[in-house]
Amino acid sequence: MSNKPSIDDAPTISEAQGVRYLHFGTEWVQGAMLVAKPNELVLEYTAQMMAWQLFIDPPKSQSIGLLGLGAGSLTRFCLKHYNNPVTVVEWNPQVTAACHLYFKLPSPSRLRIDHMDAEQWVAETEQAGQLSVLMVDLYDAQARGPVRDSVDFYSHCRRVLADVGVLTVNLFGAHESFERNIKNLSKAFGGRLLSLPQIDAGNQIVIAFTGPGLEVSVADLLTRAELVESRYGLPARKWAKSLVSQSRGGILSV
Known part of the structure; x- marks a missing residue:
């Protein structure tokens, strides 16, 4: 460019x-x-760019x-x-x-x-x-x-x-x-x-x-995803489930 x-x-x-x-x-x-x-x-990728809402x-x-x-x-x-x-x-x-x-x-x-x-x-x-x-x-x-x-x-x-x-x-x-x-x-x-x-x-x-540092439980992440999905029509639950594999002991830390 x-x-x-x-x-x-x-x-x-x-x-x-x-x-x-x-x-x-x-x-x-x-x-x-x-x-x-x-x-x-x-x-699909443009929708995923909105994953910050999780x-x-x-x-x-x-x-x-x-x-x-x-x-x-x-x-x-x-x-x-x-x-x-x-x-x-x-x-x-x-x-x-x-x-x-x-x-x-x-x-x-x-x-x-x-x-x-x-x-x-x-x-x-x-x-x-x-x-x-x-x-x-x-x-x-x-x-x-x-x-x-x-x-x-x-x-x-x-x-x-x-x-x-x-x-x-x-x-x-x-x-x-x-x-x-x-x-x-x-x-x-x-x-x-x-x-x-x-x-x-x-x-x-x-x-x-x-x-x-951010620590969020998998349960809270999935609840948040349901809210984002219902409010904006984005496949947020799919995103959240894909992030679960990066959690430890039910906690996603970053």
Whole structure:
């Protein structure tokens, strides 16, 4: 990801069986929208990016942050379900324009889109401690793993989070970049990571934490998941059950 969009980064659109897809001139899908229900999360991994809700309530005053706009799926979902401001960092203005034209992205006053490199954005001192939730999904046209994945980048992501905060990041589980990302995330977040299982498409969502050590019983986690699922229509019980294997003695510690 360079600092200036080029013609090769121009979004392309496809549609099949009522689903509209965003690409960057390749077969790789950068995002999708169910045309009849634009606020639903049609791709499984985008729903999993919301797994932070198993551990923290939507912040009441702070913005929800997203690095990478894609087809605007997570942005639309957050705008629909929460009253929070939403801050998106998207380096390519062409993607934002495509989202407004083809993916029903609204323009409420509480939505802020900064067009700049996410690595530069998280490094800005004024961003420190501004978010309780940060979702990171940074891929280019070739989708060969995240385009920003250094220890410094993840450390700056950690600094952007508040005293108690949660990050979710979209990785490729069956890819050479996965172990590097896990290593760098672990260094940046002091090993405080959980991961959901890799899905068929290859995506694997990792959850990282700031703040005091967290200990939650499996029973409480499942109860929380039922609440999230009933309130937002997300498969949260499936996520919670997958995390049980990372618990010890009925307690999930991170």
